[in-house]
Amino acid sequence: MKTILITGGAGFLGSTLSKRLISEGHKVICVDNLSTGFIKNIQNLIDNPNFEFILHDVVTPLDIEVDEIYNLACPASPDKYQADPIKTMKTSVFGALNMLELAKKYDAKILQASTSEVYGDPKVSPQPENYFGNVNINGIRSCYDEGKRCAETLFSDYNRQFSTKIKIMRIFNTYGPGMDMHDGRVVSNFIVQALQNDPITIYGQGSQTRSFCYVNDNIEGMMRLMNSGDHLTSPVNIGNPVEFTMLELAEIILKLTGSKSQLIHMDLPQDDPMQRKPNISLAKQELSWEPKISLENGLLETINYFENVLSQNVMANQR
Ligand code: NAD
Numbered sequence: 001m002k003t004i005l006i007t008g009g010a011g012f013l014g015s016t017l018s019k020r021l022i023s024e025g026h027k028v029i030c031v032d033n034l035s036t037g038f039i040k041n042i043q044n045l046i047d048n049p050n051f052e053f054i055l056h057d058v059v060t061p062l063d064i065e066v067d068e069i070y071n072l073a074c075p076a077s078p079d080k081y082q083a084d085p086i087k088t089m090k091t092s093v094f095g096a097l098n099m100l101e102l103a104k105k106y107d108a109k110i111l112q113a114s115t116s117e118v119y120g121d122p123k124v125s126p127q128p129e130n131y132f133g134n135v136n137i138n139g140i141r142s143c144y145d146e147g148k149r150c151a152e153t154l155f156s157d158y159n160r161q162f163s164t165k166i167k168i169m170r171i172f173n174t175y176g177p178g179m180d181m182h183d184g185r186v187v188s189n190f191i192v193q194a195l196q197n198d199p200i201t202i203y204g205q206g207s208q209t210r211s212f213c214y215v216n217d218n219i220e221g222m223m224r225l226m227n228s229g230d231h232l233t234s235p236v237n238i239g240n241p242v243e244f245t246m247l248e249l250a251e252i253i254l255k256l257t258g259s260k261s262q263l264i265h266m267d268l269p270q271d272d273p274m275q276r277k278p279n280i281s282l283a284k285q286e287l288s289w290e291p292k293i294s295l296e297n298g299l300l301e302t303i304n305y306f307e308n309v310l311s312q313n314v315m316a317n318q319r
């Protein structure tokens, strides 16, 4: 039994990871400032004696003795991380520093939730880990992209300077049950719009691509990376290499929901990457990991989840 700290543990990925680690018999300490996460995500863990929730902002140092740290604290949706860009940068950089100091003090292993955003608007596809990326330093996404790049640098330097045991996971677009319906990401937007027969909001022409990974595949990859040998300190891509345009995603969701929604086009946000597709050779080789859930099957689970959320909201409004 390990004592495991999860920052951002009340968020989409953090709460799913918390449940998995508790089910495997570990003690989980969840640290979160509840800026984009919710207590309802961890409600069924609160009474578990192996689970502890601490309301805390990672920008401020923390001192608890733990064996492992998953550093997930940071808003992931562009709408949310752009709402307070300076806070996003502080969360990424000071949050990483504070957690690395904790890891150093207690000789804990630490995993950073990095992102495919470190590749910016990539000029090579698929993106391997040794691609340095094409990131705008001053754009509206930079607070997140550059914050996460800086965090990776800090992780690598703590490893070189203090032999801190680090893991860097570059996460590509991940979706599934537990996502916040209001967070503005494409999968939640399209499904919620389709279920309500509202217009599907395609930004730009919809020819930009993303590669969507189901949440359980992501969490499996995350835990395998954490449990990998100490030699593996370089970044590892974790994502589903099957690439779709946003128009294709909309069509699949319309088909699976049987929705009557129309497609409408809206402005493409500034610096929106045109393509995203991971090269996962390293994860296959080092972690024997590859995604198992197809987009259709993952979307069916997610549609089912949002149907329940919407019907609970209707019932709550009727009370
Ligand atoms: P999320 O927004 O659902 O969860 C983030 C959590 O961090 C929330 O609970 C939020 O309240 C908390 N948080 C934010 N700032 C904090 C702070 N200063 N102090 C303490 N807690 C703070 O997002 P998610 O999808 O669960 O993403 C988790 C991590 O994975 C993030 O670091 C994100 O950058 C990374 N990531 C996610 C994706 C994805 O597709 N979901 C892709 C790439 C990277």
Ligand code: UDP
Binding pocket: 077, 078, 173, 184, 185, 186, 187, 189, 190, 201, 202, 203, 204, 206, 208, 210, 246, 268, 269, 272, 273
């Ligand atoms: N997008 C869209 N309609 C929406 C939300 C997003 O067309 O309602 C597009 C967005 O412009 C981007 C892609 O979907 O090209 C993925 O957006 P998301 O915010 O989910 O994640 P990103 O990969 O941009 O961080």
